[in-house]
Amino acid sequence: MVARVDELTNWRVIGHEWAVRGLARSLATDRVAHAYLLTGPHAIGKTTLARALVQALECTGKNPPCGECATCQKIQRNRHPDVQIIEGVPVGFKFDEKAPPPPPRANDRERRILKIDQIRLVQHDLSRAPFEARWKIIILRRFEEANDEAANAFLKTLEEPPTHARLILTARDASLLLPTIASRCQVLALRPLPIEQVEHALVERWKVEPQTARLLARLSAGRLGWAVRASADRALLDARVAHLDALSGILREGRAERLTRAGDLAKDTEKLPELLEEWLGWWRDVLLIQNGDGTRVTNVDRQELLQEHAARFSLEQIQAALKNVRATAQFLNQNVNSRLALEVLFLNLPLVN
Ligand SMILES: [Zn+2]
Incomplete structure (x- = not known):
């Protein structure tokens, strides 16, 4: 018995059709792997597919x-006694079985650590038979956050x-895990969804207003989870508007104003990776328009200003801006003085005359 695509709508997973089809086939033929590793960028749908x-x-x-x-309902609400979702705890968080769980992640970039104590607890739980379901299942999210101690313990x-256990790991990329871990899992490498599919899903399933859906789908770069979250969290879009306004402001400003702005923006280092990511997207759009490829731009709500920048700046200026923004993002990753890094970047950005 081989499941056809039209029989898979009950999975209610948007996109990743090949993966759903493969999993459904394994289930139908009773050849489900003991362990799966779902990989792909943040908020692309790994946990949704795992669930x-x-x-x-x-x-x-x-x-x-x-x-x-x-x-199914209990699993959907994370309330099934035989199903656990585990992920790392904040750096410096003292893990203790009886302590209250750590707060949810502040953002995608927050660094956490999956600790050996958590793995030991998982192993203890797995050693017992399921309470009510057929399998005991553990989903370990972002396994790249496991430290060596935890990863080695989990390897066992x-x-x-145990025969009654099924394990599902998620990670950004298989290469971030010990090869011995990845090689013992069946790997499903998920890819970003087509932009149109994200846009369609936002409108149809999440009832997002079409114009917002169009923008969010493009900003998401095919990560449906991000788009859905952004549609419910106005602050994400407001921050983007502020970041793009800052960029267009800088391009009209002289040296002294740029330095002041660098000082102001450097105060909020948490926001800088996002800001630089959005600026990169901006310059990519400007380049696309200059290349006559305007239908592919991300910032669809700011076409006019994109057109203006594409007309005003030379190819060399745009390429230099892209290079400098990218370099600044890398510097900040290496914990350099963020104010200094921004000052250098801002002084190097071109000027709208
Ligand atoms: Zn069911």
């Missing part, structure tokens, strides 16, 4: 994953998993 797989494995309804049986579980 759908868990539902498909545990579902007690007619057409797994039915999404409606008590089991991967080598000899």
Whole structure:
């Protein structure tokens, strides 16, 4: 029995059709792997797919994953006693079984560590038979955050998993994990969704207003999870507007004003990676328009200003801006003085006469 694509709508996963098809086929032929590793950029749908797989494995309804049986519902709400989602704790957080769980991640860039104590707890839990479902399933998110101690401890579980256990790891990229970990998992490398698919899903499923959906889909670069979150969190879009306004301001300003602005923006180092990412997107758009490729721009809500910059700046100026913004992002990654890095960048950006 081989599941056809039109039989897979019950998975309710948007995109990643090839992965869903493959998993459904493994389920239908009873050849589900002991461990999966789902890789891809943040907010691309790894955990969503993992949860759908868990539902498909545990579902007690007619057409797994039915999404409606008590089991599917509990899994959806993270309330199933045999299913656990584990991820790293904040740096410096003292992990303790009885301590309250750490707060949710402040943003995608927050660094966390998956610790050996967490792995030990997982192993203890896996050693017992399931309470009510067929399998005990652990989803370990962002496994690249596991330190060596934790990864090595987990390797033992991967080598000899209990027969009632299924393991699902997620990570940005398989190369960030110990090769011995990745090689013991069936790897599904998820890719960004087509922009049109994200846009369509935002309108149809999340009822986002079409114009906003169009912009969010492009800003998301095919990461549906990011787009959905941004559609519900106005602050994300407001920050982008402020960052782009800052850039267009700088391009009209003289030396002294630019230095003042660098000092102001450097105060909020948390926001700088996002800001530079958006500026990179801006200059890429300017380049696209200059190349006559304007239909592919990301910042669809600012076409007029993009056109203006494409007309005013030379190819060399645009390429230099791209290079300098990228270099600044790298410097900041290496913990250089952020004010100094911004000053150098701002003084090097071209001037709108
Ligand atoms: Zn179900």
